[in-house]
Amino acid sequence: MTAIAYPFLRPGPDRISAGPWLVTRDGEPCVFADGHLDHFDYSTNLEAVRHFEVDVEGVAADTGLRADEIKLLCVVTFGTGGRRLQRARRIVTREVIQAGREAIVLALAIEGREVSELFVLTTEIILLSSGTVRRRVSPVTTGARLWRDEFRAAVEPLGARFPMEAMSFATVFPTGHGDALWYLDWSPQTLHHDFATSVRLLINLDRPAFVEAVQQADEVTLRMLMCSVTTQMVRSAIDLDHFPLDQTEASPSSVSAVIEAWVEQAFPGQSAEAVRTLAQHDPSRFELAIGSLFAGELGNE
Amino acid sequence: MSEFRLMPRLDNHGVRRLISLPDLLRTGSISERMEAAGTSVSYASSGGSRADAADLKVLQEQIVALAKRFGFPNEGRAAGRASFDAECAQWLVEAPIISGGEALRDDVWAFVACCIAPEVVLWRFEDGHADRFHGGLRNTFQRLWLRARSLDRGAGAPQRWQLVEALSEDAVVQIVERPSIGADPTLACAIAEAWLATAARIGASRMEDVTRRAVRRIRIDNEITCLASLGEPELVRRLEAFFDKAAL
Structure with missing residues (x-):
């Protein structure tokens, strides 16, 4: 998340008392396990409610404005589509807050067919009008963002961390490679794509002993496999000038983010450039570090 | 349904x-x-x-x-x-x-x-x-x-698709393909309207540089100002000012 330096005073967090979003489906409260809502589909319609209270006098004191003049707007923005940056966003609720009207209830309906992958409810306190300004750094511009919080809910099951598929290499690679054990199907050119849908480990069905070892989650087999896969991906990524991708471009579930996490785990605190140098000048240590990462993790998925 | x-x-x-x-x-x-x-x-x-x-x-x-x-x-x-x-x-x-x-x-x-x-x-x-x-x-x-x-x-608006037809490819990329502004049709449309007005005034040939400067400033301002929350007259005034400044 990029930190924003606001060029105006903002209220302290204790000036806003925001209750949790209560999300219901057919009148029953929804449970979000790790931010994920189970059994959601396009026919699911939700209701969301939260209680919200603003200490207008405190906000005015913190921002150098007059409590009897300041007028605030509470807006809720509904966003959906895409894992990190939403593809669709619109303001769904607006409530004016001012002295004498400090406690409100925010309520909105979420139509299932409009939701894609996740939904985000962003609540913000916006300056509607400042009235008399007492300090040079007081917010004066209508629309100034004074406070925000975000409720994020994924509605799709998260896929296996390492998608695998068994297939006959004699069929997939008719011109050769039929004896290979596995093949990692991915491209270093698509680091910004979602890991779960763009990386796939193909296991050769024509090598039944290997297939069985993988299916039985044989620890040594899986560890060696994972080690080779990780080494390949890390080595390819660190050779790219644009790795790791800017956080504003890559989602946490992107190929880049997954590789970056491996790099951080295997080479804590080292830059991609330092890891690249190590891979070039001391490949044994490089592979040793990566080889220490896994302990049959594929078998747990 | x-x-x-x-x-x-x-x-x-x-x-x-x-x-x-x-x-x-x-x-x-x-x-x-x-x-x-x-x-x-x-x-x-x-x-x-x-x-x-x-x-x-x-x-x-x-x-x-x-x-x-x-x-x-x-x-x-x-x-x-x-x-x-x-x-x-x-x-x-x-x-x-x-x-x-x-x-x-x-x-x-x-x-x-x-x-x-x-x-x-x-x-x-x-x-x-x-x-x-x-x-x-x-x-x-x-x-x-x-x-x-x-x-x-x-639907029902006069010249409903004029913005789609009139904006240059570069302008579309600058406005629509930036999630922070393109994801909100209210904001994206308002920026496109400001683009159209500015292009009519200064000529389309100058718009590429002007658009890039204006959109960059709009995106920065939108981080600290909730532009989408503004009423239409205020939003139009604010966006046109960004384009005017970029055209100087």
Whole structure:
């Protein structure tokens, strides 16, 4: 998340008392396990409610404005589509807050067919009008963002961390490679794509002993496999000038983010450039570090 | 309420598999391409009815018919392809087949580009770059849907699609393909209206640099100011000021 330096005073967090979003489906409260809502589909319609209270006098004191003049707007923005940056966003609720009207209830309906992958409810306190300004750094511009919080809910099951598929290499690679054990199907050119849908480990069905070892989650087999896969991906990524991708471009579930996490785990605190140098000048240590990462993790998925 | 249509989805692995088979993209059928994609094709497990073979065939025929009006498969100049973009964009938003949450999914548009109308992709973008098939902002059809969704003045509005037709490609990229502003049609439309007014005043030839400067400032300002929350007159005034300043 990029930190924003606001060029105006903002209220302290204790000036806003925001209750949790209560999300219901057919009148029953929804449970979000790790931010994920189970059994959601396009026919699911939700209701969301939260209680919200603003200490207008405190906000005015913190921002150098007059409590009897300041007028605030509470807006809720509904966003959906895409894992990190939403593809669709619109303001769904607006409530004016001012002295004498400090406690409100925010309520909105979420139509299932409009939701894609996740939904985000962003609540913000916006300056509607400042009235008399007492300090040079007081917010004066209508629309100034004074406070925000975000409720994020994924509605799709998260896929296996390492998608695998068994297939006959004699069929997939008719011109050769039929004896290979596995093949990692991915491209270093698509680091910004979602890991779960763009990386796939193909296991050769024509090598039944290997297939069985993988299916039985044989620890040594899986560890060696994972080690080779990780080494390949890390080595390819660190050779790219644009790795790791800017956080504003890559989602946490992107190929880049997954590789970056491996790099951080295997080479804590080292830059991609330092890891690249190590891979070039001391490949044994490089592979040793990566080889220490896994302990049959594929078998747990 | 009509039942929601669930579109097939194609993961990135399937996209790569299909674009490695150019003959299949040029001459294959939808079912042949789906078969080649294998397990990379999936659907939402519930929540509507799956688009069946007849639905997909209709979608294909309509896209191809539209492209034919602009020279597909053998002809078509740059200007014609730009016109195809504008018409196809409007049609995709108005077409009932891909809508709601399904239209926001990259893998749905990857399926459209790779299995429904890859021959149109290869006509529209002769280099056949992989990004034109993968889901995302560069996908041949998704980019059009996104621009029409963002720049739609609304059903019943006079000259509903004028912004889609009038904005330059560069302006569309600057406005629609920036999630912080393009995802909110209210804001995106207002910026596009300001672009149109400025272009009429200073001439389209100056607009590329002006747009880039203005949009950069708008994006920065939008981080600290909730532009979408402003009423229309205030929003228009604020956005025009950004363009005016950028045009100095």
